[in-house]
Amino acid sequence: MPKNIPLINREVSWLSFNDRVLQEAADKSVPLVERIRFLAIFSSNLDEFYRVRVATLNRLSSLNTKSKELLGFNPRKILNEIKNIVVRQERKFNHQYKDVILKELEQQKIFIINEKQLNVSRGLYVKKYFREKVLSTLVPVMIDKNEPFPELKDRAIYFFVRLVQNKNIEKSRLALIEIPTDGSNRFLVLPETNNLKFITLIDDIIRYCLDDIFFIFNYDQIESYSIQLTRDAELDLDKHVSDKFIEALTKSLNKRGKGRPMRLLYDKEMPLDMLKYLVDKLDLSTDGLIPGNRYHNFKDFISFPNVGGQDLEYPKMPALPVQDLSSMSSIFAQIAKRDYLINLPYQSFDYIIHFLREAAIDPKVKEISITLYRLAENSRVIHALINAAKNGKKVYCLLELKARFDEQANIYWTKRLEEEGVSVNYGILDYKVHSKICLVRRHERGKDVYYANLATGNFNEKTAGLYCDHSLFTAKPQITDELVKLFEGLQTQTFYKGYKYLIVSPLESRQKLNNLIDHEIENSRAGKIAYITLKMNSLTDEEVITKLYEANNAGVKIKLIIRGMCSLVPGVAGFSDKIEVFSIIDRFLEHARVWIFANSGTEKVYLTSADLMARNLDHRVEVGFPILDQEVKSEILKIIDIQLKDNSKAREINQLNNNRYRKTGTKVASRAQTDIYAYLKYKK
Template sequence: MPKNIPLINREISWLSFNDRVLQEAADKTVPLIERIRFLAIFSSNLDEFYRVRVATLNRLSSLNTKAKELLGFNPRKTLNEIKNIVVQQEHRFNYLYRDVILKELEQQKIFILNEQQLNVSRGLYVKNYFREKVLSTLVPVMIDKNEPFPELKDRAIYFFVRLVQHKNLEKSRLALIEIPTDGSNRFLVLPESNKLKFITLIDDIIRYCLDEIFFIFKYDQIESYSIQLTRDAELNLDKHVSDKFIEALTKSLNKRSKGRPMRLLYDKDMPLDMVNYLVDKLDLNTDGLIPGNRYHNFKDFISFPNVGDENLEYLPMPSLPVQGLSIMSSIFAQIAKRDYLINLPYQSFDYIIHFLREAAIDPKVKEISITLYRLAENSRVIHALINAAKNGKKVYCFLELKARFDEQANIYWTNRLEEEGVIVNYGILDYKVHSKICLVKRHERGKDIYYSNLATGNFNEKTAKLYGDHSLFTANPEINSELVKLFEGLRTQTFYKGYKHLIVSPLESRQKLNSLINHEIKNAKVGKNAYIILKMNSLTDEDVIAKLYEANNAGVSIKLIIRGMCCIVPGVVGFSERIEVISIIDRFLEHARVWIFANSGEEKVYLTSADIMARNLDHRVEVGFPILDQEVKLEILKIIDIQLKDNSKAREINKLNNNRYRKTKSKVSVRAQTDIYHYLKYKK
């Protein structure tokens, strides 16, 4: 591991990414309902951060001094820094919601009412709704101070309730109520009045009706404060890839909800004695104690109902056709003539579904092999594969059971596929199969011909509407013959080397990436125009960062587009004067991974499933692939060029880590996602 190179701590960098999400919630040019949804994304991101990254840091914090030196940083110090940043972000989050968003909603004649703002008629409506829909779902738990504290579920919302008797405080009672939340069911739209719209949350419905829950007790006053516990979500698994593995995974998923407490998010108005009581009973570190507002699990606000004008949301961007590629004709016949690129979400994922459905019914198709990581809830991909198996095709499905937070769904799909005759492989021991590849074998004129789809994103029609990705159709025999070898290795759990075109982890990605960078270094040293453009979700691998610093010092120009974690530090004399980094946060999630190398004027362009992280390069099955079709290559280069010129939604990643909006010398406003849509729409 390189020593003494400039680095941004990966956890701090991640928090900086989430702050960019918060910037979108603050941006008045973003439609109002969308800003609420960005608050929801921020909240959901932070939950996962605590469940995984903070959980890992807590484990590392118990290491001895020597181990921490090898690690390169002090986990306890980082945890303290995380808490300081998160508390500041929570303050800003609360300010945006309470003092900005709510007021702007009111300007639109939309009011979110709490339990104290209900008039008599709306109060009666809420009472009736509570009795008919909510009361039967509630299970209050009375707390006995002499008994163990009840087990709190991971990320569930609870009301911590105190029934106060002023004349005899010792007889005051404590209770917990789990709040039943399920996305859009969290919100109740109340009857409209005088063209005014009203919404209340189930949280406040329950607050309004607490007296109907605790009527059997004597009390003068009811206090209720929302809390949410986030637990360690990392799994300890039996490593055997077999039926026992599925059994072990299922047991571990059940235990996940009882993992070690990582963060207690609590209503900042809760009295100190109640906070201290919870800290004591939950055995929580003070690092994990985060004051928040009265509403937790804000991720549910992703389903916040728009009861106002349509301009409060992004205007629709209907999926565009791919020029020259028709869903009404045989997709194999079209791919046989040339490669085609699907640019998601601007163009339709239906092309991929059409590819699979045609393969399922085509008598000439003999085999389908596919890797799956995250799937849509009612996956049309799965249905197409099942249909293929029913039609007598051999279908090999490599379904990654260890896809974090999708494990339960993938166990379900595994069972469903096996029941229908699909040959399912659960993955490879110690390595996640993260590649996004599909290969179809078709018997034509007495020989086997292969057609493939290789992508930067998952075979998931739901996320394909939200994530920016690239998906390539090709019948190129040079690429597809290597995919045959790769799938053979997956079936036999063997890692092959020696691919000429593909860049495959875990054995060759690091080596080939270094070779591509070294080639640019060599060209720069002899005065040739040398540059590297890399786009990805995260850049954290320190060896690759050191190699990019070396390329910088050799005179290579380096431009990076990184959505999330970025540990490289641009603009440091002697390391990174020629390195520029931007991050684009907008209505779609930038998810594509693209590598571009000048190569003496004959640019090499690769798409890949891998981010530049140690796990992706060394511990996952990832597939990068070259773009050999000249027209497709020019299309990718144009899209990347538009993104590099963004001066509306691009932020600079710099040594100050301050997420400054990027300004360019151009007087023309460039908003990459909008401009890419228009480019693809009018492209000839």
């Protein structure tokens, strides 16, 4: 691989993505309550970033100099850069919330009030609520300065409390109170007065009632400051795939809550001596100190109650029917005639449930095979599989236990499926199974016929209403025959090569992608039509970036739609002057992975579960698949064309990393997500 190719550090690029989320919170064209929710998404994203990426960098920073040279960057330098960026973003976040959002809520006669703003009647209401609903859930921990500091849970909110008598700080008492929040109970809507609406947070309810908690102590001053500790969330596992693996994973999940401290988010009003005490006790580095406001776990604001009008939220976009695909007829009979594409969330995930439900009760169906990564809380997918097993079908399910932050839920579903007679495989040693594939074997006229669903996103009905993904129904033998081979390999933990149509990681994706790019390079040099359009969540793999730079220099026009991390630097002479990169951030999460190659004017179109990262190409089981149905191919090309025209929610990814809104050379406003909905609604 050539040295010194232009690259953006992946962590810095990720922070740039989160800044785009923050832009949505600042966009006055976005309904007010939705802007609050974008602040919540920003906060949740940042929590995960510290738990995973910053945790990894901290581990890498302890390597010797030679190891750092092999990495190609200095982890400590990147950590310092992260700290500077995050502090700036937190300032923007706080300004947006305190100086903009709160004032606009007040213009709507909605007031978020704290404990100091409660009048007598609202104070009595809060006291009553606290004593009936909250007090019994609180157990303060008194801190003995001579004893070890209590263990703080990962991402839990605490009040760090100081009880002072006679202004004698030296003899003050310290305590911790864990704030009970699960998102939905974070807010209390208070009685309305004169058309004025009031909301208070559980945090301020507890602040208002601190005397009810500490009444047995003598003090004349009580202070409380919110803190939140983010810990290293990476797992150390015994990787043997067996019952012992589940036991090891469960133990590791318990340890996750006690991982190394990565970040302390603290109320910037906290006195310096209290902050220093925490830093010493928690053994924190200055890189991990992030000053914030009085409210942490802002991710709970995703459930902020809309007590105002409907115009404070996005208008509803009811799921559209898929043209010519009826839920009142056999879905197998329909798929046997042609392929169908479900474009989520614009069209309903119910088609996938209908597919599984029919498979569960159809006497001709003999076997169902499926890979599962992330599932909804009360998964209809799981219920359909259980019912299939009860109806005597062979059900083979590969449930990935190593799906980050879904491990506990997947352990539960594993046990539930096994209890109901489903054959469950826990995953493959050293590899995550990230593919989204389902295969149904049906016995028709004396022979086996296969029906498949392959997707870019998870079999998860909850996220299917929020994530933009594509899901393909097909009975084409070119694809289903290779899926049979793939599932056989998954059951025996064997990786096969030599697929003609499927593009499967970890053995073949990298080479097949290189071949597709090389073909465009050859066509460009021969004077033929040559272009590449790729859509994905992240592009960080250096070999792929190098190959795209090579294609650029051969005259191939390249357009990239990348929601999140992008290490490729566009617009650099001699590397990427023909490459355009942009990111779409809007009401739905862009999650689809699409590859389009000009192929001399007869486009090749692939959908895939894989982003272009080393982990997806080399360390996961991913499945890409060609679109063989011309009608489906035309639909995908039209959707991508609509996204390429976006000049409302698309931001440039450029050398400056400044998230500048994209210009398309036309005065006509184009907003991809609303335009795609209209296209699917009215297309003939």
